[in-house]
Amino acid sequence: MNTDVVKGGVRPDGRSERWRAHREVRRREFVQAAMTAIRQRGPRIGLDDVCAVAGVSKPVVYRHFKDKDDLFRAVLESAAEDVFLPRLAEAFELDSAEDRAVVASAVRAYVATVREHRDLYRFAFAHNGLGDGGDFVGGVESAVAQALVALLATRRGEPADDDEHVAYAVVGLVQLATHRWLDRPTIPEEQLVELLTSLAWEGLSPRVG
Incomplete structure (x- = not known):
């Protein structure tokens, strides 16, 4: 049978x-x-x-x-899902905090994650084209930017047409400055966090006030 x-x-x-x-x-x-x-x-x-x-x-x-690229693509997916994005998502969940504190929390989480996993971060840049849609870094930036867009809309009560552009500008600011700091850490980490928070908040505060 x-x-x-x-x-x-x-x-x-x-x-x-x-x-x-x-x-x-x-x-x-x-x-x-x-x-x-x-x-x-x-x-x-x-x-x-x-x-x-x-x-x-x-x-x-x-x-x-299938090949080495297939394995490294799986590594990038795990890096995004298990290392980078969860910590950043947690930083945006401070619903009861003041707006600037949320921004500082997200910046601090990003800088700390990159510093703690610097070789994985550099590996991701070296193999960026293997990521989802052929752009691992862009995918992570997009996820963070969309979280910031949602935060802006929630705090203000309604979305604005240019929220996405503002969010990407802030994410790009933090990402590029942190990338440079990783290679040339000429200031302490907390000083970098405060600097980036201040710069980001200058652009964001008029939109949530």
């Missing part, structure tokens, strides 16, 4: 489901191995570095990813 055949259709093959689940687990393990390699060896890693950390050969990796 074929146990995969049931009345009214075909029962899902349990082996196929288990294999899919196994592949997902293995893919996540290789992504984590790549992130470990980035932390240990810097942003210019290759597949050999990932294999060394994971303790496998390249053919094993190729069972779960």
Whole structure:
């Protein structure tokens, strides 16, 4: 008797489901191995570095990813979803805080995340074209900008036509200045945060007051 055949259709093959689940687990393990390699060896890693950390050969990796770019694309997705965006989203959830405090919280979260994960950040820039839509950095910037647009509309009670342009201007300001500071940290981190908060607030305060 074929146990995969049931009345009214075909029962899902349990082996196929288990294999899919196994592949997902293995893919996540290789992504984590790549992130470990980035932390240990810097942003210019290759597949050999990932294999060394994971303790496998390249053919094993190729069972779960089409090629190196496919693996690195998965690393970028994990970097966005698990590292960069959650911390920034949390910074925007200070509903009871004053508006400037929310801006300061978001700036501080961005600067701290980039500083703590600088090699992953640099890896993301080096492989930017592999990201969602071929622009990992742009995707993260867009998510942050849209959160800022929502904040502006919520605080003011209604959206404005140019909110998106203002939000992107603020995000670009913070991103570029932080990028430069990462290479040349000539001022303390908290001083940078206060500087960027002040500059951003100068542009935002007339819109939420």
